[in-house]
Amino acid sequence: MWKLVALPSVAAMALMLATRVAAQAPLSPLNVSALAVSQPQMICEIDLATLKGELRRLSWSPDAAYLHLQTVEDRTIAHDFIIALEDRELSVAFGEPEWAAAYWARKSDLAAPGLPSLKLEITQANRRTRPMPFTGGFANGGAQTPDVKNSVDAYEAEVTLRLAGVEIGNWINGAPLAGETFGWGPTGSGALTFVDRQGRLSLVDERRRTQMAAGVKGAWMPAWSGDGARIAFLQKSGRRRYRLMIAAVTAR
Template sequence: MVILVVAALQISLASPQPIAEVDTSKLKGEVARLAWSPDGSDLYLQTIERDNAGVVKSAKHYVISTAGKTIKGLDQEPAWAAKYWSWKSAQASPAAPAFRIDVRQREETIRATSTPTGGAMARGGTANPTDGTSFEEVANAANQTQKAIIFTLQVRDEKIGEWTNEAVIPGVNFGWAPAPLSLLAFARRDGGPLVVLDASGGKQELAGTKAAVLPAWSDDGKRIAWLERKDRKKYQLMIADIQMQ
């Protein structure tokens, strides 16, 4: 049992338990949604496939039994999963509207390669002052740069996710706890443990979690599920019991 302290809130997290392996080479596509059924007996999983432009072209639907640990295909997303996802991935906490995620945008110029533009010295040549940067080198360097549009999701001073030249998909790396809990769980997009934030500014990393994706609190707030990335195609669905005092 691991004891965690989030500001004035004390949380106990039981050892995470593996429920099922999720192999996207078999299920097809990238994982996109994870949602609890109201009674906590099932988890809905959605995978999506994109076209060459990155636009979603299809979605596949699955239900995973938390007891039987089986994965079954569905024809469509259950109504309960859509309802769950609407508050789980919202911009503000279901319990505290002022506890919210800000979306920030900036533009940066990035270099596609490390082509030097410092003339002969940058290329490891002589220090002859006549061997400066040529017009050709400047033109080549300009052709190898591009504008990057970067979207950042942030709660106060805490960055919870960043997307570069791609659409932000709410809920993929974060999940609100159900009311009346004013809590947010998130993980870095490049892989990391689950981190919990509370409305008062408290922050706590959840020991025993790693490479987490799609954190999802159960409707009663007593359990949390997530996918733990194993490799490029495989994940392990994990569930842990939590208690709050």
């Protein structure tokens, strides 16, 4: 069970050094069908009743030794936390580290890191979901008379994100949050990890090849480490509880 503690000075120094770690060298485009995703391991429990707010960001440090978790309370108050993967302990962070902000900007961009011509496709649609009821002689060929005592037309707004035609995010009557359902892979890989409508964790590349992580359900906010070796994600375990999970990514 994790505990909430102040960030130790040694860890704080490590985080400062991590902000200076150079970015990994760009990779060649990945074939995700040649990759294997291991059985995920739990790092710690996330209890939003304790942390407060709603989950907003999950980011890797450049050296892949830490994860940054951010929650937002009342839509404006951000709370930041650091998870040290070596001891699996969650600690308070005083503000979002620079490396976390940089990672999130890259992870959630519409364009693939290192491949600016490869971009996510956005489609929007508005549909009528409930027709206006009518009274009078409509069934008998009479005039269409709206029934003012009943509900009028209802519409729903849908936003869908796709990479090379593969759906990686879908929102109906909700505000899309960048990076909520997907995260780009290493720079130059042209691949990303995403969560489908059933909460299953998958990989997809620019040539539409896919790879699904076996046995993963209820996944959310996937984050692929900069070196390509691991994927972190949150897995719902209760009303306001999540497990922070990590799966290794290896070549077959």
